[in-house]
Structures are given as C-alpha cells and as structure tokens.
Amino acid sequence: MLPGASQGTRHAYFRALRAFYRWLVRRGLVEVDAVAGVVAPRLRRVAPPALERGELRRVMAAARCRRDRVMLSVLLDTGVRLGELVSMRWEWVGEETFWVDGKTGRREVPLSEWLRWTLLGVELPWRSVRGGDLTSKGAYLAVRRCLRRAGVMKGGPHLFRHTFARLYIRAGGDQFSLRRILGHSDVRTTSIYVELEMKDVVVQHRRYSPLVALLEEAAG
Numbered sequence: 001m002l003p004g005a006s007q008g009t010r011h012a013y014f015r016a017l018r019a020f021y022r023w024l025v026r027r028g029l030v031e032v033d034a035v036a037g038v039v040a041p042r043l044r045r046v047a048p049p050a051l052e053r054g055e056l057r058r059v060m061a062a063a064r065c066r067r068d069r070v071m072l073s074v075l076l077d078t079g080v081r082l083g084e085l086v087s088m089r090w091e092w093v094g095e096e097t098f099w100v101d102g103k104t105g106r107r108e109v110p111l112s113e114w115l116r117w118t119l120l121g122v123e124l125p126w127r128s129v130r131g132g133d134l135t136s137k138g139a140y141l142a143v144r145r146c147l148r149r150a151g152v153m154k155g156g157p158h159l160f161r162h163t164f165a166r167l168y169i170r171a172g173g174d175q176f177s178l179r180r181i182l183g184h185s186d187v188r189t190t191s192i193y194v195e196l197e198m199k200d201v202v203v204q205h206r207r208y209s210p211l212v213a214l215l216e217e218a219a220g
Helices: 007-027 051-062 066-076 081-087 111-121 136-149 155-172 175-182 185-191 199-207 212-218
Strands: 095-103 105-112
Touching: 007 136, 051 066, 051 136, 066 081, 066 111, 066 136, 066 155, 081 136, 081 155, 136 155, 155 175, 175 185, 199 212
Parallel strands: none
Antiparallel strands: 095 105
C-alpha cells in the first residue's frame, strides 16, 4: 500500500479510510467495515522541533524592548502556552509560582527566582505599543519577530514550549513534574519529549556509562 510513501502519509490515509468506512456503516450503505480488522500503520513518534542553546541566545538578543525580553523569558522558564502568557496578572504572581488561565483552565506554574526578579516593574497585563492590553495576536507577532530577527524562520511562541520541555528533560527533569508544569491532561502527550534523539542518547551514555565512571574513579 502506497509504496515509497512516508509513515505519516500512510497513517493519514489509514485514518481517512477508517473514518470513511465507519461513516458508510452508520449510514447503512455497507454492512461490513472493511477496515475494522486492519492494523494501523506504525507511526514513529518524533519529538517536536525545539531551539538549541545557540539559537536561544540569538533570539533573546533579538528582543528590542524590555517587554519582549521578559515575555521570552517567561516562555523559556515555564513553557506556558501563548494564551496563558497573555492571561498573566500581577495579583496571580507569587514568590515561587504564578497562576495562568488558558486552554485547560486555571493552573499554577512554578517560576524561577531569576524570572521573578525579571518580572519586577513590568506591566501586567502586558501592554501593546499603543497602550492597550496586549492581545494573543500581538504577543504572537512580537515573539515571531524576535525569532525571525535571530534567523529562525519557522515557528512561533509554541516553539518555546517545546524547547522548554526538551531542555527540561535533557537537563534531568522527569516527565511527571513536566506534565504538571505544562498542564497536560494525558501523560502520553508529555512522554514524546522523553523519546530522545540519538545525539541526546550519546550524551547521556557518555555521562552515565559505568565503565567511564569506574575509570574516572580509578584516575581520581
């Protein structure tokens, strides 16, 4: 079936056929669902694209006003969604956590001491250049402009969410605390960030190999 097609293409065709035959059965146009016993093509899960540290430094340097620098800092420190970023209010900000209101309702998110200090003096809700409340579209465009100035031509604020999650796991964070920080309702959504690329596996192996540890202990 579809020789040469990618795994994603095969899986998309399978989903379309499955939905079509279920519709035919519900309408009584056919008696048997011809796809019911077919095993779905295997789809390898790929971690979403994320920024590397060099790209992050360029993006942060591309912010031309304090508001944009602080917004980028919030996204990178917490992984909040765009709507949750825009929802920030000072009365919801504590010493170690803050509350956001977004896609999955209101939730509490930890913030670093550095971010808490960086937020001081910033107007919340965020302000637009015209003085009104910053909209989700305005925040999206502000972040995207910083990305483009840094040479990152694809992605928007959600790229920071993926970056936060990827670097959090890479630094040794666990997926259960990550799930709570990101507000995922299903742990399977969070687990995709645990499926490390081979270069990450190589780094981890070099760091934790029993042989390397034994040799370092002997040398020390």
